[in-house]
Amino acid sequence: MEKLRIMEMIDKPSLGGGQTALLLLAVNLDRSRFEVVIASGSDGPLAEEAGQKGIAYIPVSLGKRLSLRPAREMAGVLRENKIDILHTHGGIAGLHGRSAARHAGTPAVVHTLHGIHYLHYRNPFLRRLYVLLERRYSRSTDRLILVCQSDLRQARRHRLAPEEKMTVVLNGTDFRQELGADDIVRKRGDLGWPPGQPVVGTVARLHRQKGVVNLLRAAPRILRAFPEARIAVVGDGPQGDNLRSEAQRLGLEGRFLFLGERKDAASVMALLDVFVLPSLWEGLPFVLVEAAALGKPIVATAVDGVPEILEDGKTGLLVPPRNPSALADAIIRLLKDKEEARRLGERARTLVPPRFPLRRMVDQTQNLYLDVLGVKPPRPE
Numbered sequence: 001m002e003k004l005r006i007m008e009m010i011d012k013p014s015l016g017g018g019q020t021a022l023l024l025l026a027v028n029l030d031r032s033r034f035e036v037v038i039a040s041g042s043d044g045p046l047a048e049e050a051g052q053k054g055i056a057y058i059p060v061s062l063g064k065r066l067s068l069r070p071a072r073e074m075a076g077v078l079r080e081n082k083i084d085i086l087h088t089h090g091g092i093a094g095l096h097g098r099s100a101a102r103h104a105g106t107p108a109v110v111h112t113l114h115g116i117h118y119l120h121y122r123n124p125f126l127r128r129l130y131v132l133l134e135r136r137y138s139r140s141t142d143r144l145i146l147v148c149q150s151d152l153r154q155a156r157r158h159r160l161a162p163e164e165k166m167t168v169v170l171n172g173t174d175f176r177q178e179l180g181a182d183d184i185v186r187k188r189g190d191l192g193w194p195p196g197q198p199v200v201g202t203v204a205r206l207h208r209q210k211g212v213v214n215l216l217r218a219a220p221r222i223l224r225a226f227p228e229a230r231i232a233v234v235g236d237g238p239q240g241d242n243l244r245s246e247a248q249r250l251g252l253e254g255r256f257l258f259l260g261e262r263k264d265a266a267s268v269m270a271l272l273d274v275f276v277l278p279s280l281w282e283g284l285p286f287v288l289v290e291a292a293a294l295g296k297p298i299v300a301t302a303v304d305g306v307p308e309i310l311e312d313g314k315t316g317l318l319v320p321p322r323n324p325s326a327l328a329d330a331i332i333r334l335l336k337d338k339e340e341a342r343r344l345g346e347r348a349r350t351l352v353p354p355r356f357p358l359r360r361m362v363d364q365t366q367n368l369y370l371d372v373l374g375v376k377p378p379r380p381e
Contacts, residue, residue: 003035004084006369009074011062011092013044016205017286018089018114021147021171021361022046025087026055028362034369037081039074040093045263062096074100085110085369091118091130098137108372111137112145112169115283115304116154117209134160142372145169145365148284148305167368171284172361175293175353177266188271191232191259198229198335200274203265203287206237211278211301211321213239216246218278218328219256225332232257232272234265270294274334274341280321282306284356292316292352297341299330309356315348 006029008022015023023046026036038050042059050057058077062070078086078100087110088097094111101109118130138144138161146152146168155166179187185195193199200222204210212233219231233243233256240258247256262268269275275291277300284305291298292309298316300306310316317334319326334341 003033004369004373004375005082006034006036006085006087007039007058007078007081007083008036008087008089009039009060009062009093009097010046010089011040013041013046014205015045015049017171017283018112019046020173020286021112021114022089023049023053024173024358025362025365026050027053028358029366034366037083039077039097062092070096071099071103075103078104078106084108084373087112087369090114091134094137095133098141102140108142108369109140110143110145110368110372111141112147113151113155113283114147115209115281116151116158116160117281119154119158120209120281131158131160134158138162138165141165143167143368145368147171148308150304150308151283169361169364169368170356171286171289172356172358173286173289173293173353174358175266175286175290177270177290177294179267179270184271187267191268191271193230193271198226198273199232199271200229200276200331200335201232201234201268201272202276202278203234203269204277204279205235206233206240206243208239209280209282210235210237211280212243213246214278214322214324214327215276216243216250216252216256217324218331219247219252220250221325221328222331222335223252223255226335229335230255230257232259232268234259234262234268236261266290266294269296272296274299274331276327276331277301277306278321278327279303279306284308288316289352289356292348295345295349297334297344298348299327299334301327309352310348314344315351316344 008026010022037056039058039060047057085108086101086106088094089112121127144161144166152168275296275298279301282304288309301321302318303321312318317330319330
């Protein structure tokens with residue numbers, strides 16, 4: 001049988017949650033049945049990772065503005081590469097890519113929403129517009145993948161696609177990060193964190209969605225309880241300058257640390273005493289599964305897919321979003337009670353990662369690819 005040509009498309013070539021899912025799929029799809037190419041922006045970590053893993057990469061321009069030009073250009077790319085299935089990831093790629101697929105006559109289209117971000121736009125006109133656009137494009141979409149049950153419920157409530165086209169494929173990962181005790185001491189020393197100094201932190205894009213401003217507003221209370229502590233943020237984004245200015249205004253320089261985007265983000269996460277995810281909305285965040293795999297005690301906001309990963313009081317502490325006081329109280333609680341922190345971290349390590357295996361995500365997705373083209377999947381061995 002001739003291999004099916006799959007294009008995995010996303011707007012930005014960074015390495016956020018959607019890009020991580022896309023890359024894991026591209027690397028792990030059955031190479032005897034699928035030939036994979038990634039399409040995204042020209043320069044960035046995603047392009048670098050694809051090159052290192054030997055995956056074909058096509059740079060494309062997918063702007064946020066609603067324009068016919070990206071779709072026309074992408075239609076040519078789809079035809080030239082004889083793509084059998086276009087799999088778009090996220091709203092922007094979904095708009096341009098699905099329009100292009102219709103013009104190119106691409107046989108099948110799959111779209112994944114890694115969180116339904118447009119439902120949280122501040123402008124009510126734009127929220128309504130993108131819901132209507134999703135409904136329109138769902139007519140030419142063979143499957144709409146949601147990454148958690150919470151998103152499926154929202155998709156049903158807003159009638160984003162016909163019921164028979166919607167399905168849930170949970171994110172999965174084979175994340176591993178091992179640091180020995182000596183490595184931890186050395187790396188903490190490199191960052192200026194002496195042994196025994198409490199360090200709380202997050203790995204997140206500095207975007208309104210991630211709610212880092214609420215961790216910043218919780219910081220004075222945390223640092224009053226633990227003056228020697230440090231709070232670290234790995235990542236950057238559109239809110240970076242404003243957040244750094246606010247930290248300076250609050251007198252937190254040197255104690256609330258912006259570490260920027262780092263290739264060793266997982267290693268830095270392994271150094272934390274408490275991992276925090278203060279998001280305002282989410283899909284099914286990979287970073288929580290990764291923090292759990294590291295045995296970190298976790299404080300997170302109870303939004304969207306987060307309670308599908310963590311059970312409050314058992315594998316983490318969940319707090320309301322936009323509530324710096326509740327966030328500070330939960331963090332202080334774990335810094336004070338090291339035994340509870342240890343128990344939560346150990347339970348998270350034991351219970352969370354096995355529920356989100358990479359193989360399940362890949363198998364469900366590639367069987368879905370075969371289904372939309374009417375190809376029978378292989379017999380299980």
